[in-house]
Amino acid sequence: METITIKDIAKALNLSTSTVSRALRNSYEINPETKKLVMEYAERMNYRPNPIALSLKDSKSKSIGVIIPEIANHFFSQLINGIESIAYNLGYHVVIFQSHDSYEREVANTNYLVSRRVDGLLVSLASLTTNLVHFQELMEKGLPIVFLDRVPNDIETHKVVADNFTGSYEATEHLILSGRKRIAHLTSPIYLSITTERLAGYKKALEDYGIPFDESYVKYCLYGGKIEAENEAAIEEMLSLPEPPDAIFTASDRLTTGCMSVFQRKGIRVPEEIAIVGFTNISVANLLNPPLTTVMQPAMEMGQQAVELLIRLIEHPQKDEKFETRSLKTALTIRASSVGKSVV
Amino acid sequence: METITIKDIAKALNLSTSTVSRALRNSYEINPETKKLVMEYAERMNYRPNPIALSLKDSKSKSIGVIIPEIANHFFSQLINGIESIAYNLGYHVVIFQSHDSYEREVANTNYLVSRRVDGLLVSLASLTTNLVHFQELMEKGLPIVFLDRVPNDIETHKVVADNFTGSYEATEHLILSGRKRIAHLTSPIYLSITTERLAGYKKALEDYGIPFDESYVKYCLYGGKIEAENEAAIEEMLSLPEPPDAIFTASDRLTTGCMSVFQRKGIRVPEEIAIVGFTNISVANLLNPPLTTVMQPAMEMGQQAVELLIRLIEHPQKDEKFETRSLKTALTIRASSVGKSVV
């Protein structure tokens, strides 16, 4: 893997490396003829500056790190597409890491990305992360970080989230207006911002329509690893309560599909016996059996806005004193899984 | 972003940088006491070697580049998970880039990854790539490359693929044995290896069961961009042939869901009017309406094997003269979308 360097050009043209460097950057102090000579030679030899050498010199890399729980998930892969589309146009590269919802891997990825001199970080927290010092230390050292979707409460920086409260409220309200009385909520671990926000929207809707909140209808589920079976067991347990729910509002892709699997396996008819609304970005929601009512998050746009904020932070470090939290509207799409009255 | 360097340690401990460097690498020529001193100080100050400096020095990065068409796709995201799981254990980092099925972006990503000194490349070709010189040049310069899934014919290196021929044969055979006579095949662009292999399996099955091959039942579809609508139009066109197919065998996630969308929109009953089998890794195949018969590729395992081959190539450059092409078994899972005789 020999690549051509500035030194090779200098030698070939009988110039010094500094002259070559300046010629390539089109500096005013270089003779136009020399410039032309250098540029043409560089072009011909397909010279590309070594970004590693530049990173070492400047402690900059023109790249941003993204840490997300997992990529095999519609929401997050759309998020990445949004991030990449903008970053690419602004000349930044995107380096993606998965935390797999593990705190340790989140920390390891963070350290690695920092040592690789990324210019900034885009983070959606792992569901098991409660300790945030690894991010706080970096921010104190001046590394720009923008959080998105799963954001921490006690770190002051830009954040981009979906309007989880309203999304959740609308989903719950829709179930109520469809005649459901016992609405369960299957959600993510309690530490996450998305969990509390969605729970609040759910509670508020119940309250507004005079339905008492029942803790036994709420289940916080873990992510990652071999938890799927456990979650499905929890679902089945809830279904065998003395007064089983007649509707279920799930907070993620995985939980939604897990639920539907349970329903299918146990022959529970949807929406006749139970309605379901998912807070999910599954792309094939309309092809499911039955077509699934969803609260969709504007994932692509969230990614775009977050990366814009981050790059602003990177390129104008001092200017930004005010941090903003952008909350983007979700979209409730009503399909067959939640319509029609419960038969119970 | 000031980080502690070997120089800082040297200054603090009144040693030279070389001594510190050697002490940290536990060299035999350093006094155990000095070693201890250095190591403890480094530990206390949370010293981490700068990987950029190392990359610059060694032209190595302990990282491998992955270029795939897109990540918002079950097959490819599973592939990545397989790659990461192995790479992580072997001390390599994984840098992911999407070609979005564009030749230009594939080339751009390749160049960037190379300039970033990745130690090797894992590639699944963009569907519009016909010119392979950007890979050939790199291989001549000694950069290890392993292809997977969408592999080139005329490059000699390790390759990992699914057994597309057999997978396709079994899918077609299954449709034939279920009583289908006019089996259409919706597939990827003709340049791709997966396309020709699957087509061959499809043809062989038809031949073995005495069904004449009809070119008008085969449609090569483009990927990427705003092609979806165009593909769906092609599907509708095929459905309005004088003798429309009574079964359809689709070659990818996108084409499969596109088909099912058309069926749903036009109220075509599956499997009564038409059967469908997808060559796809959609995770919710069993939740679709109707549950979808699929040929699943062992995506995770393909990723694992490919990265193993690549790292072997990286770490033992001379030893490998024989290149192998591993072909992994697919799994046909029969569900409702393809059972029951056609009513026609």
Place this chain on the structure above:
DNA sequence: TTTTTTTGTGCAATCGTTATCGGGAACGTT
């Protein structure tokens, strides 16, 4: 003609790390 300015180029330091070379001290061997 002499002095000053401008123009074009090279030198050397820098970023963090390691490999190469070499050297001093302490010890053992003739």
Place this chain on the structure above:
DNA sequence: AACGTTCCCGATAACGATTGCACAAAAAAA
């Protein structure tokens, strides 16, 4: 006493690119 080993450690040169400074030659001003 003279020499060779062994043990520790330091100075230096890379890796590729940029940049402040120096400096020569040429051009302009005196």
